[in-house]
Each structure stands twice: as C-alpha cells, then as structure tokens.
Amino acid sequence: DADVTQTPRNRITKTGKRIMLECSQTKGHDRMYWYRQDPGLGLRLIYYSFDVKDINKGEISDGYSVSRQAQAKFSLSLESAIPNQTALYFCATSDLGAGSYNEQFFGPGTRLTVL
C-alpha cells in the first residue's frame, strides 16, 4: 500500500468551481506539504504544515487554502478555480526529527485541468 495517497488522481473542472484535493499518509509524519508542478518550472511550494495546529504559506499561496484535519490528512482547496491553476499537484510528508534535513516523501500527484 502506498504511504502517501492523493485523491482524485485526475480532475477536470470549469472556471469558478470549488475544488478540493485530498492527501492522506500512513507514515506517521508530522510535516505535510502541497506543491504544484508546471512544465519548465519544477515544483513550487503552495502551503506547508508542521502539525495539525500549524499552517504556513509557501511561495505561491494566492488562490489556494488548506486544511489539516488530522496528522494524517492535509487538504488543498481552490475556492474559485481559474485556468492558470491547471497543473500537477503533489502532496509530500516529512518527519519531524533532528538534523539539518528530513527527506520528503511524495504522493503520486493529482492532475488538475481547469477549463
């Protein structure tokens, strides 16, 4: 079974619609992240959360919101989708441990198309 799962895997929607992307993890990690991937731009951080009471904006948070419902669940919402939010979205998790870096583990991605 996958450690980090995302639903849906693919979604086509229309401009102005509200969309929620969900992420669940069984790794027991405290930290969770949402990224979007666009061709030629790599991955950019949208939001991140260090625990259920902690939510932080990343570099491209405008037009998005998140909810950390539990340690294992982190949802990304587009309140009113627009075409330039068409992208591949990834959820990731990492452990809260000692050291200068903790590896991030990625879900399989959600391909979102906004018409």
Added chain:
Amino acid sequence: GDSVTQMEGPVTLSEEAFLTINCTYTATGYPSLFWYVQYPGEGLQLLLKATKADDKGSNKGFEATYRKETTSFHLEKGSVQVSDSAVYFCALSEKIQGAQKLVFGQGTRLTINP
C-alpha cells in the same frame, strides 16, 4: 532567495551511454543538495543527497559531488539503462522559520533508447 538551475532537456541517449545532467545553485548559506527522480505517472523519489562541500552522494549507479567552489551538483552515471528514463530534479534545502524547505530546479527529462 535561493535558486537552482538545471540543464535544459529533453536529453535523449542510447543505452550504455554516459550521462551528465548539470545543476548549479545560488544560496546565501550552506544548503544540502539533492537529486530527485520522477518516473512516469509517479511522484518524486529521493535519488541521492549531499549535505556538505565535497560530499559525494550515490545511489543506483548515479553520483553527484557537492562542489562549493563552482556551486554545482552535477548528476552522472557511467552506463544508463532504459529503466533510467524519467524526469530528474535538482534541489536544495533552505531554512525558513526554523525548518527546511526544498527549492527545485525546473527538471530535466531523460529518455534512454535501447
């Protein structure tokens, strides 16, 4: 802010060829450096990492050396296989609010032909 620049793709090679994918970075501190790989239809996986200057990360026949003097972390493999076809991302970690954040390059698509 910190940034990562990768060799533009796509890169197409024949099986058993030598691979180099260039990566350079700009950072104010001393970040850790990473290569992630994304196979078709999957999320990213950590391929290798190096946490300080002159460290060499290696995995699955791939290697990269942290070169502080040239701010580079080029990915190399001596003999590629068809199964190495994927998108490769160079990344660095920068510290924000007491925690590490990944900054990614734009990715390099690699295709290996039999």
